[in-house]
Structures are given as structure tokens and as C-alpha cells.
Amino acid sequence: MNNNNQMNIKSRLLKLIKYIEHRNIKTKEQILKLMVTFKKYKRTKINKLIGILAEFENYKKRIEKNQKIIRENAKKNLLLELLSLAEDFNRCFNSNKDKNLHIFKEGIKIINRKLWNLLKKEGIKKINSKKGDVFNTDIHEAVSIQTIKKPELKGKILNIIESGYSLNKKIIKYTKVIVGKVGKEIKPNE
Template structure:
């Protein structure tokens, strides 16, 4: 009698797990469970325990990652709030008498902002006028006809700088590229 209670308990655990995971063919799995020998049932019971432990592990990891992301976001927002407060102080002191203080305040805020971005892993992509156009780091926003053949395929103007985050491009450098005039 005790053995039947254990089997029923085991089957109920398996059924709950199968239903929880929305597994297909649960009827076939249940029939197979009934036919298992006692040693096989123990192995399956252990397997179910391991699977449950793994599910709990995944949930714990997901929770920890969520907390880490929230903390990182909070820290970045606190830094940005500090910059916003600096802007407020700077604009509140804007009078003709304090124009130099205003300009110095803007310069300080600019330095702090770029320092924060650098701390977070942002790096400027170094491109300059005359560089060869490279689609891996540049985005051509316009093509300009040129008279000098040596400027073909080269950057004529930089419209906006590009940036990378931890060596991965997040914003391409926007450029105007030179193209030879065609005789059509």
C-alpha cells in the first residue's frame, strides 16, 4: 500500500511538472511512468528534482540580472540628474553681469558629461577630412561631385561624429563623400 502512495505521489509530481512546462504527449509520459520499475521511478524523481532546481536557478539568475540592470540605470540617471542640476544653476545665474560665469558653467558641465560618457565606455570614432570612406564606421549622408580625382571615395566633410560603446559601433560617423563627375 505504501508503494502505491509513493507511485501516486511521484506521478502527481510528474504531471504537475509536465503541465507547468506545457509538455506535449503527457498521456504517453504518464503511461510510461506507470510501467517503470521502482529504481527507474527513483531516477525519474531525482531527475524531476534536478529539473526543478535548474528552473529555480534560472529564475534566480534572471532576478539578479534584472537587479543589476536597474542599479546600472539608476546610477546613470543619478549622474544625469547631477548634470541637469548643474544646468539649472548655470541658467539661473545668466545675466549680463554673470555671462562669463555662465560660459564657464557650460564648459564645466560639458567636461562632466563627456567624462561620464567616457566612464560608461563611449569612445569617439576618429575620422577626419580626407580619410577613405569606410562603411564599417561611416554613413554617407551625401555624395558630392569633385574635380580632383584623388578625392574620389574620400571624406569631404564630417557632418556628425560617430561613437562606439565598448568597441562596438553605436553611432556611425555621418559624412559627405567625394565622387568623380561622370560625362553623361
């Protein structure tokens, strides 16, 4: 037994002795009756604690089940919208492309617009970056660094390779860019 347990037991015994002295309990029967009462009280408290723990476990299970249902419904709704887009693509490609090229192109434009509207509705936003902006590691990913002659373009975006996107204000895809770096110009025959 470690010292903490021994101290704890001694402390409890001292409290019990003080209680017995304070209540003026002198007989063995009175002490036994007090101990039985204490055990019942302790058992009641333990049973209440067990009940609370069981309720908490049930609550956690209900919450997990509800979250799973919410995720499944959100996934189902998104997939239904994507299926609608896939069917639009099928209709577009199965139309007679050669005779109605203009209609085919319009169909592709409509599908593209529907897809971007769906992404926007789901919380996707394009990160607005353009040539000449200062390179920012919070929203940009440098895929290449290009040596430049103009010092004013140092650390600035020279070209955008791929757009970046955020989902509910959190970056999910960084804008891929080429960044300018001032370097020594190399002359031929040096």
C-alpha cells in the first residue's frame, strides 16, 4: 500500500472517531448501526453514480447515431445532385453532336454552371488570386520559382497554374502559382 492510501485511510478513521465522539456513541451496537447506515448511504451514492454514467453513455450513443444519420443524409443529397449532373452529361453526349454542335456547347455550359452552383451551395469558394499579387503561403502554393529581371516582381505571383478553393472559410486547395525571384542575369560567353 502506498503512502497516499495509508494517509487516506488514517484520515477517514480519524474522521470516524471524531464523529463517534461528537455523537457520544459508546456502545458496540451503536457503532455497528452507524457503519451499516454508512454502507447503505455509500451504496446509494454508488448506484446513483452508476446510473448517471449509464445515462451519459446512452446520451453519447444517441449523439453518435444522430451525427451518423446527418452525415449519411448530407452525403445522399450531394450524390443525388451529382447524379443529376451525370445524367445531364449523358443527355448532352448522346445528342447528335455533329449536327447540333451549338446545342452541344450550350449543354456543356449549362452543366458547368449547375456544377459550380452546386459547389457554391455546399460552401466552396474560389480563392481570388491574380498575377502581381504578393505570394502568401496561407493561400498559395509555389510550384515554381522563376528568375526575373524586375525587382518589383520579387515575391509576387507571375502566373497562376491552378485555382485554389476554400470550404466554409477553410482552405481545402491552395492556389498553385509561379513566383518571381530576383537573380543575376547570366550573359552569354561569361
